[in-house]
Amino acid sequence: MSFIAASAKRLYQRNKNLQLFSWLDRQHFSESGTIMFTALIVGIGAGLGAVVFRLLINGVQILSYQQLGSLLDGIKPFHLLIIPALGGAIVGPLVYFFAREAKGHGVPEVMEAVALKGGRIRPRVAIVKSLASAVCIGTGGSVGREGPIVQIGSALGSTIGQWLKLSDERVRSLVACGAAGGIAATFNAPIAGAIFALEVILGQFHATYFGAVVISAVTADVVAHLFEPNLRAFAIPEYALVHPVELIFYIILGAIAAVLSFGFARLLYLSEDIWDKIPFPEYLKPILGGIALGVIGILTYKLDGFPRVFGVGYDSITEALFGNLTLQVTLALLFIKLLATITTLGSGGSGGVFAPSLFMGAMMGAAFGHVVNYFFPSVTAPVGAYALVGMSAFFTGAAHAPITAIIILFELTGDYRIILPLMLATVVSTFVSRIISRESIYTLKLTRRGVHLEHGKDIDLMQSVTVAEIMTTDVDTVPIDMPLNELAEAFAQTHHHGFPVINSAGDLVGVVSLQDLKRVILSKSIEDKTVADIATTTGLLIAYPHEDMGEALRRLARRDVGRLPVVAGENSQKLVGAIRRRDVIRAYNHAILKRAHHQHRIETLRLRKLDEAGFFHIDIPASAAVIGTTLTAIQLPEECLIVSIRRANTFRVAHGNTRLEANDKLTVFAGHKCIGEVRAILTREPEAEATEN
Numbered sequence: 001m002s003f004i005a006a007s008a009k010r011l012y013q014r015n016k017n018l019q020l021f022s023w024l025d026r027q028h029f030s031e032s033g034t035i036m037f038t039a040l041i042v043g044i045g046a047g048l049g050a051v052v053f054r055l056l057i058n059g060v061q062i063l064s065y066q067q068l069g070s071l072l073d074g075i076k077p078f079h080l081l082i083i084p085a086l087g088g089a090i091v092g093p094l095v096y097f098f099a100r101e102a103k104g105h106g107v108p109e110v111m112e113a114v115a116l117k118g119g120r121i122r123p124r125v126a127i128v129k130s131l132a133s134a135v136c137i138g139t140g141g142s143v144g145r146e147g148p149i150v151q152i153g154s155a156l157g158s159t160i161g162q163w164l165k166l167s168d169e170r171v172r173s174l175v176a177c178g179a180a181g182g183i184a185a186t187f188n189a190p191i192a193g194a195i196f197a198l199e200v201i202l203g204q205f206h207a208t209y210f211g212a213v214v215i216s217a218v219t220a221d222v223v224a225h226l227f228e229p230n231l232r233a234f235a236i237p238e239y240a241l242v243h244p245v246e247l248i249f250y251i252i253l254g255a256i257a258a259v260l261s262f263g264f265a266r267l268l269y270l271s272e273d274i275w276d277k278i279p280f281p282e283y284l285k286p287i288l289g290g291i292a293l294g295v296i297g298i299l300t301y302k303l304d305g306f307p308r309v310f311g312v313g314y315d316s317i318t319e320a321l322f323g324n325l326t327l328q329v330t331l332a333l334l335f336i337k338l339l340a341t342i343t344t345l346g347s348g349g350s351g352g353v354f355a356p357s358l359f360m361g362a363m364m365g366a367a368f369g370h371v372v373n374y375f376f377p378s379v380t381a382p383v384g385a386y387a388l389v390g391m392s393a394f395f396t397g398a399a400h401a402p403i404t405a406i407i408i409l410f411e412l413t414g415d416y417r418i419i420l421p422l423m424l425a426t427v428v429s430t431f432v433s434r435i436i437s438r439e440s441i442y443t444l445k446l447t448r449r450g451v452h453l454e455h456g457k458d459i460d461l462m463q464s465v466t467v468a469e470i471m472t473t474d475v476d477t478v479p480i481d482m483p484l485n486e487l488a489e490a491f492a493q494t495h496h497h498g499f500p501v502i503n504s505a506g507d508l509v510g511v512v513s514l515q516d517l518k519r520v521i522l523s524k525s526i527e528d529k530t531v532a533d534i535a536t537t538t539g540l541l542i543a544y545p546h547e548d549m550g551e552a553l554r555r556l557a558r559r560d561v562g563r564l565p566v567v568a569g570e571n572s573q574k575l576v577g578a579i580r581r582r583d584v585i586r587a588y589n590h591a592i593l594k595r596a597h598h599q600h601r602i603e604t605l606r607l608r609k610l611d612e613a614g615f616f617h618i619d620i621p622a623s624a625a626v627i628g629t630t631l632t633a634i635q636l637p638e639e640c641l642i643v644s645i646r647r648a649n650t651f652r653v654a655h656g657n658t659r660l661e662a663n664d665k666l667t668v669f670a671g672h673k674c675i676g677e678v679r680a681i682l683t684r685e686p687e688a689e690a691t692e693n
Contacts, residue, residue: 035170035212039177042160043216046153046181047223053130053149054228060087060138065306080140080307081294087139088286091132091350096283099128104345105143105353106133106151108445110179110201118168119158119175126155132350136286140293140310142340146186147352153178153220154201173212176201180213181220183408188224192408193217199401200442236321239388240417243379249372250421253365253386254393254428260364261357261397262433264338265441268353269448271346282348289347293340300336301329308333309340312355317391320366323383327370334363353441357395365390388413389422393429400440402430467552468545471566471577477502480509480535484526487517500565500575501535507573508565510537542567543579552579615643615667616675618682622662625686632656640670640678 064083072079095102101109102125113121133148157178161171176197184193194213241247275285297307308316316333319325325333341356369386388409396405405426410419439447478487478499490499491514501510512535520526520534543552543566552564566577620627626634631642631654642654646665652658654666670678 035173036215038160038164038166038170038174039212039215040219042153042157042174042177043181043219044223045156045160046149046178046216047185047220049126049130049152049156050149050182050185050220050224051227053134053145053152056130056134057138057145060134061311064139076305077298078294080297081291084140084290084293084297084310085287086290087135087141088288088290088347088349089284090135091141092283092286092348094128094132094135095348095350099125101125102129102132102151102350103348104445105147105351107147107200107352108442110151110154110175111442112446113154113158114172114175114201119171119173120162121155121158121175123155123159123162126152126159129155129350133352136344136349136351137311139290140297140307141290141344141349141351142293142309142311142313142337142356143344143349143351144312144353144355144358145351146183146354148350149182149186150179150196150201150352151182153180153182157216172202176213177216180217184217185220185224187408187412188221189408189411190214190217190221192404192411193220195407196401196404199404200399236318236388236413237382237384238417239381239385239413241421242381245376245379246381247421247424249368249376249380249386250389250425251428253368253390254425255432256368257361257364257390257393257425258397258429258432258436260334260360261394261429261441262436264341264357264360265398265437265439265444267338268342268345268441269444271342275346275348286348289343289349292343292347296336296340296343301333309337313337313359314355317359317362317387320362320387321384323366323369323387325363325366327367330363330367330370334360334367337363353398354395357398357441358391361391361394362387363390364394385418385421388418389425392422393425396426397429397433398441400430400434400443402426466545467543467547467549467566467577467579470549471543471545471579473577475500475565475575475578477575478512478531479503480530480532482531484517484520484529484531484534487512487531488521488526491517498563500578501531501537502575506575508540508542508567508575509573510535511540511565512536540565544569545576549579615669616679618666618668618679620660620662620664620666621683621685623685624660624662624682625684626660626682627662628659630656631658631660634660634681636678636681637670637674640668640674643667643669 129148129151154175157174161174179201180193180197183196184190194217197213301308337359366383366387369383372380392405392409396402480501480503498513501512503509512531516534543564564579568574568576644667645652645654
């Protein structure tokens with residue numbers, strides 16, 4: 001009965017959704033009206049999401065360091081080892097088994113979804129990211145909450161876009177709206193939120209996106225204020241430029257920030273590589289990372305018994321801005337925070353790099369301010385001014401987002417007197433960091449996966465095609481216990497140069513080549529020997545169905561092999577296919593067709609409304625009466641035109657003598673009032689047509 005009830009519920013919900021979509025289609029909302037309305041909804045969701053996420057972090061921190069901490073009072077300070085480790089024990093399995101995209105700092109995953117997946121993000125990412133990052137930060141993880149809020153808001157925007165069946169362009173817009181709302185609700189900085197979405201997430205400034213992201217950012221900020229009226233990331237005193245000579249010091253500060261932020265990005269991914277090589281289950285590595293973080297916490301500076309480098313660290317940033325930390329403390333916290341952050345994220349923690357960048361920038365700037373104040377006391381501003389500018393310079397050096405950095409710090413201060421040194425140091429940091437490396441801390445993560453973005457768009461054609469779309473599933477294999485004389489017959493019959501080797505369960509255990517067989521034939525007898533004696537079983541190059549073909553090609557070229565076995569996943573060696581050299585050509589052709597189809601779709605959507613007419617897509621079912629009929633013989637309304645036909649993997653312009661085939665996908669230009677009649681004519685079955693005649 002429960003199954004029947006669940007099925008009935010799903011059917012009811014589906015019919016309800018279809019009714020909603022049908023109602024929306026009938027309303028003929030304007031393009032701009034639809035974009036603004038959905039942006040408003042996403043802004044509300046992002047604002048609420050930011051509030052709930054902060055409450056989750058506070059709740060986890062209270063549970064961890066007050067309630068659980070009181071139970072562990074007798075072993076202090078060693079409770080700092082246990083609590084982060086417990087957090088890692090929750091975060092690791094949560095991310096590993098439910099949403100791998102929630103691992104790390106999140107923004108690169110959003111950028112990849114926008115560039116390669118039409119903005120599509122799995123709905124579960126918002127939930128998993130919220131829980132994983134809240135636990136990680138609340139138990140002491142040295143990461144920020146901004147990156148997770150960006151990913152949560154973006155996942156919310158993507159989910160709404162997918163649920164409403166919007167185009168890729170609109171879904172991307174809503175993803176950017178979610179990111180803008182997340183940043184705005186975090187820092188009380190709606191302008192910076194909008195700029196961040198355009199500069200970092202989309203990689204371009206476009207009038208179509210700008211209005212939407214501004215509406216979303218402002219809405220999210222207002223919603224956050226309703227629940228947290230005194231929302232402020234950290235307190236900031238007033239600063240001013242003391243003397244024009246001081247600008248030289250800010251230039252030097254910008255250059256130092258660029259070098260240090262570059263080091264931070266490289267050390268972060270070096271840490272990931274080191275942790276990846278540790279022979280330990282991936283979902284348990286955050287436990288080890290928590291223990292390592294606890295050691296750092298025990299040995300470093302504390303504020304009311306809580307390590308300053310744990311969590312987001314906004315209290316310590318505030319003290320640096322007011323000049324309350326000594327030179328020795330700021331220098332120590334700069335490098336200890338770096339170590340704590342790369343340990344947290346490298347081991348598999350979940351959280352952002354935004355707050356750690358601001359923390360390290362504030363400490364770097366404060367240390368620099370102490371030095372110039374000591375040598376040039378009459379011409380330099382207070383230490384806190386350099387800490388503030390250092391935050392902007394360090395972040396932009398890491399993220400290559402100068403406009404975001406300038407705007408967000410300006411919105412936090414609201415003081416024009418600091419804007420000149422702020423802009424100067426930030427621009428210098430951007431210039432120097434781009435000379436050192438063209439990759440930001442966000443794009444570097446994608447580049448390491450083989451995803452190359454430029455201005456928010458992919459520049460590698462093969463990235464758009466997955467291994468699953470191209471791989472050959474009918475693969476000739478040999479069992480591990482096959483005698484070598486039978487293997488020789490298999491080579492002779494198939495003319496293959498190699499076979500994947502499988503066990504009785506169908507798992508890939510190795511590969512064997514014709515050269516392997518020839519070597520053993522020349523050196524000794526093959527009697528009483530099996531494939532297990534000559535197969536290569538270690539260091540295998542394999543591919544996964546979800547990977548893009550660009551990555552698979554790089555793997556093929558690494559050893560100049562002719563084929564690449566494909567297994568089901570990272571946790572399964574089940575052989576599901578293979579990539580051969582002939583598949584590479586097919587993949588390239590498929591990528592070109594896919595790109596052409598995508599561009600065609602964008603253009604048709606841009607012309608969606610024109611004098612109460614638009615472009616519509618109609619699939620011809622296998623049982624349609626029009627199959628085999630030429631277009632001129634089909635009696636369609638005068639205000640209707642069949643524009644193009646997509647058939648299998650080919651795209652063609654429609655002509656009068658073109659005959660329709662089963663499963664053709666038509667692009668039809670028609671008036672809104674007659675599209676129902678057109679659809680009925682093109683999909684009508686022969687029996688229905690005979691009855692009408």
